Amino acid sequence: xxxxxxxxPDLILQEGANSTLRCNFSDSVNNLQWFHQNPWGQLIxxxxxxSGTKQNGRLSATTVATERYSLLYISSSQTTDSGVxxxxxxxxxxxxxxxFGSGTQLTVLP
Amino acid sequence: KAGVTQTPRYLIKTRGQQVTLxxxxxxxxxxxxxxxxxxxxxLQFLFEYFSETQRNKGNFPGRFSGRQFxxxxxxxxxxxxxxxxxxxxxxxxxxxxxxxxxFGSGTQLSVL
Numbered sequence: 001x002x003x004x005x006x007x008x009p010d011l012i013l014q015e016g017a018n019s020t021l022r023c024n025f026s027d028s029v030n031n032l033q034w035f036h037q038n039p040w041g042q043l044i045x046x047x048x049x050x051s052g053t054k055q056n057g058r059l060s061a062t063t064v065a066t067e068r069y070s071l072l073y074i075s076s077s078q079t080t081d082s083g084v085x086x087x088x089x090x091x092x093x094x095x096x097x098x099x100f101g102s103g104t105q106l107t108v109l110p
Numbered sequence: 111k112a113g114v115t116q117t118p119r120y121l122i123k124t125r126g127q128q129v130t131l132x133x134x135x136x137x138x139x140x141x142x143x144x145x146x147x148x149x150x151x152x153l154q155f156l157f158e159y160f161s162e163t164q165r166n167k168g169n170f171p172g173r174f175s176g177r178q179f180x181x182x183x184x185x186x187x188x189x190x191x192x193x194x195x196x197x198x199x200x201x202x203x204x205x206x207x208x209x210x211x212x213f214g215s216g217t218q219l220s221v222l
Contacts (some may be wrong), residue, residue: 040199043213086153088211091116097166098143098211100153 002027002091006101013077013108021072021104023087031090031098032063034072038083046072046085077108112137114154116201116214124222128189131217135182135203142184143167143174147198156199161182188219196221 003026013019025032034046047054051065058077063070074081084103090096115134123129135142143158155168159178174214176186188195192205202213 031209035213041216041218043202045210045212048210071218088153096141096158096208097155097168099155100145102152 001097002029002099003087004087004089004099004101006085006087006104007098008104009102010105011107013106014078015079015108015110016077017077017108019106021074021079021085021087021106023072023089023101024072025068025070025089027091027093029065029066029089030092032070033088033098034061034070035086035088036083037086037103052067071086074106077106079108079110082106082108088094114201114203114212114214116199116217117165118217119215121217121218121219122222123191123219125191125193127191128187129191129219131186131199131201133184133186133201133214135184135201136205136212136217139203139205139212140203141208142178142182143202143204144184144186144198146170147200147216149195150190156186175216191221193221195219 005024032050036044047061049061049063054063058075060073085101089099090095111196117132141160144156147153158166162178173189198216200216201209
């Protein structure tokens with residue numbers, strides 16, 4: 001099945017800093033999503049982005065499908081951005097099974 | 111629109127018991143999938159149901175089963191619980207467009 005790798009595994013930032021999270025996937029995809037898991041365990045869908053670029057406030061994401069990677073940008077980070085960020089993908093050639101990466105643990109310090 | 115609702119939020123069981131978890135998807139969503147999250151294995155796909163039929167299944171033993179009702183609500187059952195089944199169980203629903211997945215708050219299961 002498809003492999004989804006995220007980097008870095010851990011990231012510590014000062015409030016106000018910018019960051020870039022990366023997601024590499026091993027196969028062509030027809031579905032790629034980014035999620036934020038807050039400290040209470042709730043997974044929030046940030047972006048559905050199998051290709052192209054999207055922006056939502058301080059967050060934006062870019063997927064370069066031909067090169068099999070996606071990037072999540074967080075600008076002017078806030079303490080509430082802390083948590084784990086997951087990338088998940090469905091391979092174009094497989095059944096509808098979302099495979100998750102191992103996540104990036106983000107800590108934003110005040 | 112109400113989000114995905116999972117009950118109960120917490121469960122404590124002992125080895126050998128069985129447990130049933132419930133999930134109500136977003137209104138109008140017919141696809142419901144289940145995931146297990148543990149610190150060691152991360153988020154792993156259990157199964158997906160669509161219109162009361164299991165459409166996809168992950169690599170879990172037969173002790174893990176599920177079903178979906180005509181109103182799209184879904185239940186997941188784990189029989190003969192083992193210590194390793196302790197995990198956060200997450201349910202998610204997806205709309206007709208097959209794009210975004212929306213998750214519930216999860217059920218934290220502890221097996222003693």
